[in-house]
Each structure stands twice: as structure tokens, then as C-alpha cells.
Amino acid sequence: MSETPDLSVVVHGPNVQDHLPALLDSLASHPLPGTEVIVAAVGDWAREAAERHTPAFTVVPLPDGARDSAARSAGAARATGRWLHFVHAKDGLPPGAPRTVAEHTAGLPGTVDVLLLDHVRSTWRAAGLPSPDGPRLARAGRADLALDDRPALLGLAPLLGNRAVRAGFWRTHERLLTTDDEPFAALVALLLADRVACLPHPAYEERRLRPESLPPVTPEQRYALVDRYETLLGLAADRPAVRGALYDLMVRDCLRTFARAGMPDDVAREFFRRASSAVRRLRPEEHRSPAGLEGVRRSLLADGAYRKYRALQAANHGRRGVRSAVRTGRRLAGNRLRTLQYRRALARPVDPHLAVFSAYWARGVACNPAAIAAKLAELAPSIHPVWVVTAANAALLPPGTDHVVPGTRRYWEVLARAKYLVNNVNFPDAVVKRPGTVHLQTHHGTPLKRMGLDQLPYPAAARGLDFPALLERVDRWDFSVSANGHTTRMWQRAYPSRHVSLDHGYPRNDVYYTAGAAEVRAVRERLGIPPGRRAILYAPTHRDYEAGWTPRLDLAALAADLGEETVLLVRAHYFYDGASAPSAPLAGLRRTGRLIDVSSYEPVEELCLAADALVTDYSSIMFDYANLDRPIVVHADDWETYRTTRGVYFDLMAEAPGPVARSQAELTEILTTDAWHDERAAKARTAFRRRFCEYDDGRAAERVVRRVFLGEDERTLPPVLPVEERTPAPSPEEATAS
Incomplete structure (x- = not known):
């Protein structure tokens, strides 16, 4: 790099929403002599991402x-380059952009x-959409010019x-340029510049975040939008062409904001x-409004005719509404x-x-x-729980459980009230x-695989998903429960909305710290695991890329290799083909108790308590089981x-929680x-455990109930016990x- x-x-x-790592990785993958990168990282998450580079x-x-x-000022203070290019951490740079800017x-x-x-421009739906600015920049040419000769450049996206x-x-102008109003700073930079140049490349x-994910x-x-233009027009007082262009921008932005912002x-x-x-x-002398509907809107605004403007909007909406009603009528009739x-x-x-509870x-x-409902009964018995359960599963409910079946009259009544x-x-x-009302999203695992909007680039995972509908559901959330910082951050990027993250741990994992020796012995007896036998829980996950299930292990061979002192607890119907019976070797293993099908056993937490070790592939069960501090083997x-x-x-x-086997032979060896x-x-x-069991300490359900149902302040909740100070449930031994 030059001096x-x-x-x-x-x-x-x-x-x-975890966009910074991709930006930094792209910059690091194409280092450029004569270019330096300064990262003004706000918060620990940004700092950790930046320090990797x-x-x-x-x-x-x-x-x-x-x-x-x-952050811009702090970064600029450390910069030594002749030119500065400010890049927000949420945004990105197309390949080769720094080189192009540096050379120009x-x-x-x-x-x-x-x-x-x-x-x-990029959104959650699409990436790399062209802006309308390119043709305008191309028409201006690349030579240096004065803004007064090309005032239309003020119409470029104010970034x-x-x-x-x-x-x-x-x-020289940092005092005026240092503001949190980025559009203001972008326009001020143009107004103060002696000469500008254009690069139509x-x-x-610009990554446009979902408005529903922002405060x-x-x-x-x-109201500050109006104040912004008053100041800008003051800076252009003696520049007629610039002032006229700014005035048109002000009117356009005020009309768009009024029409689209959904203000009370x-x-x-x-x-x-x-x-x-x-x-x-602020209207310049001899300024003329455009003809047509746009001119009508501007005249109504200038006249302060609020009711007339609303009537004009209602008429336009009414015409669109009639067309929409025709399209949706058939769909609504059935419901x-x-x-x-x-x-x-x-x-x-x-x-x-x-x-209302559902799982x-x-x-x-x-x-x-279920864990939250149990703690709710203890801490807030005045709140009545009703479970949503399918008719087929209703017979399996604990005695006395008040429940509703989806689609029934009472189902809609309890959901409404x-x-x-x-x-x-x-x-x-x-x-x-x-x-x-309060919507509490508890989730059901720590994410290894991509979730929510992060599935968009993966057709196998995204198949059949309606992402706009998903986001409408996500926008109902008030609270989102998290077991660790990794999960909190991934939910933020996968489900961008305004929900509050409850970094309290997963309530279902409380049992891993509250269960004692008697509970461990009791569940092993219920499962039929003889005393002294090693029990291995095998719990693989689903493959989106497979049309049907493909066996990953020869369970009969594995059981034979592990010997009579090992019992396999298999958390799936891996030995069935439709309605067919299990194969003869597997049937024999089941009769001897060396293989137990626990696919329909609930709750899964009891299976974890009973197991001496876990074998899984990519299932989130590994994150929960790690709370027990017992061996985990990954079969990948x-x-x-x-x-x-x-x-x-x-x-x-x-970053596996234990040894990794890439084949059955390696698994057997381990x-x-x-x-x-x-x-x-x-x-x-x-x-x-330090990374993924961060908030699980046995009191997660209590924290959630106190925060959500009792309305207690976050600062008064029981603090999370450090991992090294926790005592998990005793092992079977x-x-x-x-």
C-alpha cells in the first residue's frame, strides 16, 4: 500500500440483521493496493465480525x-485516504466497486x-435491482461540472x-455533514461541492430493510422532512436553478410521505x-406546477385542502378496491x-x-x-390456559387439559378473545x-440450518413457502424466546420485525437442571432400559433435498457392533417402509430390548435424560442435549x-460438540x-456449551412468565447463572x- x-x-x-460479515468478507477477498478499510463497529456483534479481519x-x-x-466521524478520523467512501454496515459493495472508485x-x-x-438496491425479496440513477448519471457525463449546470443530479437517491x-x-464541512439524517447529509454534500463528477457504474x-423490522x-x-428542505433551500438561496430543483424534490417527497407512510x-x-x-x-418565483393528476395533488397541498386530498385518495382507492374485490371474492366465499x-x-x-397455547x-x-404453561400455573394461576390440539391427538392429552380443535367454533372464539x-x-x-394482545413466539430449537428469509437462496428449503405470508405472521410477534446470542442474532436476520428478544433460555431445557437422580432412573425404567446398560439416543434430522426418507445407518449392523451392553433409542420410524413391518434383524433387536423405537415418545426431554450419549447429524437436539454435559457424536x-x-x-x-463421523465405520470406531x-x-x-447453552440455567420458564405474563421489569428477573456454575441433572451412571 502506498504511504x-x-x-x-x-x-x-x-x-x-447480520449483514456486516458478508460485506467485510467481500472487501477482504479482493484486497486493493492504495485502498484502506476502516470499520467503525457499533456494538459487540459488529466488533466481533470486524476483528476477524x-x-x-x-x-x-x-x-x-x-x-x-x-460512527462515520470516528471512522473518518482514522482514515488517511485522499477520498472517503462511506458504506453502512447493513449495505454492500458490488464486486470490484472499491477498485472502480479508487481508479476513477x-x-x-x-x-x-x-x-x-x-x-x-436489494430487499429481502431480491438482490441487485438496478436504480433509476444510472441513465441520469450517464447523461451528465464523466467530466467535472457544477451542480448549477446539472441541478437534476439532486434527484439521485440521497445516500x-x-x-x-x-x-x-x-x-472542511464535517459540522454540516455530520448528522443522523442521511438524506440531508447526502444533499448537503452536493450543495457545498464546488465541482462534482459522475460515474455511471x-x-x-443499498439494502432496504423491512420497515416492519425497524423502530x-x-x-x-x-415533521423533520419539512424542516430538512427548509434548511436545504436556505443553503441554495442565491442559486435559482438549484433552488427550483430542490423545491420540486420537497413537494414530491412530502406528497409521497403523506400518501404512503400510513400516519395516524x-x-x-x-x-x-x-x-x-x-x-x-418557499415556492420560487415563476415556478410552474406540472399538468395532470400530479398538478392537482400539488395544488391541493399548496391550498392546505386536507379533506379534498383525502377524498381524491379515497376515490382512487375505491377504483382499485373494486378490482381487488372481484379477484378475491371467490377465495373468500369458501371461508x-x-x-x-x-x-x-x-x-x-x-x-x-x-x-392460548399450541406446539x-x-x-x-x-x-x-408446555414448560411455560406449567410455570404459569404456578406463578399466575388466575390465567386460564387453553391448548390447540388436533382431534387425532386430543386423546393423548394429560387428564383435565382444556383444549380446542382447529376449525371449531370455540377454537375461533378463544383465538379472538x-x-x-x-x-x-x-x-x-x-x-x-x-x-x-400478546403474541409469544417460543421457537423450538437453536438454528444450525437456515431459517425464515435465509431460506430464499435454497430452493430445496424454500419449496412451497410463502414468504410474504410468513412475514405477516412474524409481524404479529411481540416476544421471541432465545437460548443464546447466536439464536438471537439469527432470528433477527431470518425474521426481521419489531419483536422483542427474550434472552432468557429455552423453558423446555429447564428440566436438564431441575431433574434429579430419581427422575433419571424413572424414565429409564419406563423405557425398559436395564440397569447398567449404555443407552445411546439416535436422533437424525429431516433432509429437504430428499423426496422420501433415505436410511443413513444400518441400525442392525450398528447394534451388533456395539454389543449387548448398548441400547439404541431411535427417535424416528427408520425401520418402517410405509405400513410394512420391521425387518427380521431389527424386529429381533426390538424383542431383546437392544433397540427401542422412541419416535412417538413425548416429551423428548425425558429421552435426553435417559441417554448416556447422543448421536445425531444436524438436528437441533444437539444444542439442548449439550446442557446435560454428556457425550455427543455427530454423524455427518x-x-x-x-x-x-x-x-x-x-x-x-x-465447531462440533464432540467427535465427528463421516461414515458408519467411523461412527462405530468412535x-x-x-x-x-x-x-x-x-x-x-x-x-x-459456552456458546449455545448461554441462557439455559433451569429458570428460563420463570423469567419468561414473569416478563410476559406478570409484566415484570427485565432488570428484576432472576439473572442467568454462568455455565461453569450450573449443575446439570445426574448422568444415568x-x-x-x-
Whole structure:
């Protein structure tokens, strides 16, 4: 690198929805002489991501909550390049962008202060969408020019990322440019520049986050749009062409915000009043409004005709509504009776003492919802729980369980009236989020495989998923339960919405710290595991890329190799082919008790308590079982295929909770030697537990109930006990000895 870099790329901000690592990886994969990277990392998550690239990048750590303006200033203060390119941590850079910017700025005359760049846009739905700015930049040409000669450039997307600025220019005007209002800063940079140049080449990627995942926009932020343009027009007081272009921008942005922002009526009225006043006061002399419908809108705004403008909107919406009603009429007709029943129930008051619970698509009383319901009965017995359970599973419910069957009249009544709705998946699309109700999403595992929107690039995983409908369901969540920091972060990126993360641990895992020797012995007796036998729980996961189930292990051969002192607990119907009977060897093993089919056994937590060790592939059961601090063996014969087709969040082969077998022969070798429980296995398990059992300490359900149902302050909840201070349930060997 030269003594003075040509370009400083200043990456700044928090690791929003985990987009920062991809940006930094792309910069690191194509290092460029003459270019430096400064990362002003806001918060620990961003700092951890950035420090993986030291010393190649300069990292400036900033505390959580530091504003974007402060991060930009901190990064610029450490930059030594002649030009600065500010890149927000949520955004990206197209391949080769730093090289393109560096080469272009190197050839610019010293009179140019700002280089305008084309950009692409990405959303959760699509990536790399072209912006409308490219043609405008191309028409302006690449030579340096004055803004007064090309005022239409003010209409470019107001981003700091689509303009590189000369470092000396930035430092001269830093006071005006340092603001959290990025559009304001982007426009000010243009207004203050002596000369600008254009590069009609995409050199920035703006990632537009779901509005539903961002904090709600306050009324003051809405009104600030008008104030922004008042200030900008003041800076352009003696520049007629620039002032006219800015005025048109102000009117356009005010009309768009009013029409699309969905403001409450009182806020909308005040916004309209302020915008109307500004439009009248700041109108340049001899300015002409456009003809047609746009001209009508502008005239109504200038006149302050709020009611007339609303009437115009209603007429347009009405025409669109008629067309929409025709399209949806047939679909709604089939659900008319259900809709009528539900709407009648929605008209009744919310019952503050009613809670609806469901787990695994109405399978029964299970998982995190079951643990929460049990603790709720203890701490808040005045709240009545009703479980949603299919008719087929209703007979398996514990005696006295109040329940409803999906689709029945009472089902819709309790969903409409319950204050609390708790689920480890999602309630149906038709469920309405009523004001005053609380939706608690408990989830049912720690994610190794990609979830939610992160499944979009993986056709095998995304097949049949309606992502817009998924996001509508996610937007109903008030709270999302998490067992560790990894999960919290992955839920943020996979399910971008405004829900509050409850970093309290998974309630279903409490039993791993509350169960004693008697409970461990009792469940082994129920399963028929003879005393002194080693029990291995085999629990593989589903493969999205397979049309049907493909056996991963020859269970008969494995049982034979492990000997009579080992019992296999098989958590799946792996030895059945449709309705056919098990093969003769497997049937014999079942008769002798050396293989026990526990596929339908509930709860799974009891199986974990009974097992001396776990064998799994990519199932999230490994994260829960790790709480017991017992041996885990990973059988990963198709890791490359699974990772490629399903997508994963981390490399399990490098961060496994124990030894990894890539074939049945290797698995047998591990289980017939000390490798399954030796010192190396214990070391891997300890590191895994620290990362993924972070919040599980036996009091998760209590924390959730106190926070959600009793409304207690987060700071008053029982603190999470450090991993090294916890005592898991005794192992089967310890339980037998006690």
C-alpha cells in the first residue's frame, strides 16, 4: 500500500440483521493496493465480525447505541485516504466497486469534491435491482461540472454511499455533514461541492430493510422532512436553478410521505399543514406546477385542502378496491362461515385471563409452550390456559387439559378473545393481532440450518413457502424466546420485525437442571432400559433435498457392533417402509430390548435424560442435549450436500460438540473406543456449551412468565447463572450410584 492511500472505505454502524460479515468478507477477498478499510463497529456483534479481519482492516470499536453520524466521524478520523467512501454496515459493495472508485478518483482534478456513483438496491425479496440513477448519471457525463449546470443530479437517491467525497472537503464541512439524517447529509454534500463528477457504474448496494423490522417512525421524524428542505433551500438561496430543483424534490417527497407512510390521522393532518405552509412560503418565483393528476395533488397541498386530498385518495382507492374485490371474492366465499364466527368473536372484549397455547402445529402439550404453561400455573394461576390440539391427538392429552380443535367454533372464539397467544411455530394466517394482545413466539430449537428469509437462496428449503405470508405472521410477534446470542442474532436476520428478544433460555431445557437422580432412573425404567446398560439416543434430522426418507445407518449392523451392553433409542420410524413391518434383524433387536423405537415418545426431554450419549447429524437436539454435559457424536455422512442444499449458519464440522463421523465405520470406531467420551470430546463439548447453552440455567420458564405474563421489569428477573456454575441433572451412571 502506498504511504497515502488513494481511497478509504469507511464501513460504519451496527451489524444489522447480520449483514456486516458478508460485506467485510467481500472487501477482504479482493484486497486493493492504495485502498484502506476502516470499520467503525457499533456494538459487540459488529466488533466481533470486524476483528476477524484484523490487521488487514482498522477496527474502531464503538459502544452499542452509537449513532450513525458518530460512527462515520470516528471512522473518518482514522482514515488517511485522499477520498472517503462511506458504506453502512447493513449495505454492500458490488464486486470490484472499491477498485472502480479508487481508479476513477485517482484521475479526477483537484477541483472535484464529490464523485457521484450509480448503485443497486436489494430487499429481502431480491438482490441487485438496478436504480433509476444510472441513465441520469450517464447523461451528465464523466467530466467535472457544477451542480448549477446539472441541478437534476439532486434527484439521485440521497445516500452517502452513492457518493465518494474528497477527504479535505469532508473535514472542511464535517459540522454540516455530520448528522443522523442521511438524506440531508447526502444533499448537503452536493450543495457545498464546488465541482462534482459522475460515474455511471454501480459501485454501491443499498439494502432496504423491512420497515416492519425497524423502530416505528415518530411524528417528529415525519415533521423533520419539512424542516430538512427548509434548511436545504436556505443553503441554495442565491442559486435559482438549484433552488427550483430542490423545491420540486420537497413537494414530491412530502406528497409521497403523506400518501404512503400510513400516519395516524392527527399526525397526517399536522404533517399536511406544515408541508402546505412550506410549499406556499418557499415556492420560487415563476415556478410552474406540472399538468395532470400530479398538478392537482400539488395544488391541493399548496391550498392546505386536507379533506379534498383525502377524498381524491379515497376515490382512487375505491377504483382499485373494486378490482381487488372481484379477484378475491371467490377465495373468500369458501371461508365465509368461519370469517363470520371469528369476526363476531373479535367484537367481544379481550379476556385478560385467557391464554392460548399450541406446539408443533397443534400436536399436543409439548416443548417450550408446555414448560411455560406449567410455570404459569404456578406463578399466575388466575390465567386460564387453553391448548390447540388436533382431534387425532386430543386423546393423548394429560387428564383435565382444556383444549380446542382447529376449525371449531370455540377454537375461533378463544383465538379472538385471548390476551396471550403462545406457540413454538406460527398461528394461522387468518389470526388477527388485536390491540392489547400478546403474541409469544417460543421457537423450538437453536438454528444450525437456515431459517425464515435465509431460506430464499435454497430452493430445496424454500419449496412451497410463502414468504410474504410468513412475514405477516412474524409481524404479529411481540416476544421471541432465545437460548443464546447466536439464536438471537439469527432470528433477527431470518425474521426481521419489531419483536422483542427474550434472552432468557429455552423453558423446555429447564428440566436438564431441575431433574434429579430419581427422575433419571424413572424414565429409564419406563423405557425398559436395564440397569447398567449404555443407552445411546439416535436422533437424525429431516433432509429437504430428499423426496422420501433415505436410511443413513444400518441400525442392525450398528447394534451388533456395539454389543449387548448398548441400547439404541431411535427417535424416528427408520425401520418402517410405509405400513410394512420391521425387518427380521431389527424386529429381533426390538424383542431383546437392544433397540427401542422412541419416535412417538413425548416429551423428548425425558429421552435426553435417559441417554448416556447422543448421536445425531444436524438436528437441533444437539444444542439442548449439550446442557446435560454428556457425550455427543455427530454423524455427518452428507454434510457437503446438506450444507449446499439447505444452507447453514456455521461450519458444524469445525465447531462440533464432540467427535465427528463421516461414515458408519467411523461412527462405530468412535463408539467402540474411548473417543466418544475422551478428553478431546469433553473439550469440544465445553466450548459448544459456552456458546449455545448461554441462557439455559433451569429458570428460563420463570423469567419468561414473569416478563410476559406478570409484566415484570427485565432488570428484576432472576439473572442467568454462568455455565461453569450450573449443575446439570445426574448422568444415568450417577443416578444409579446414588
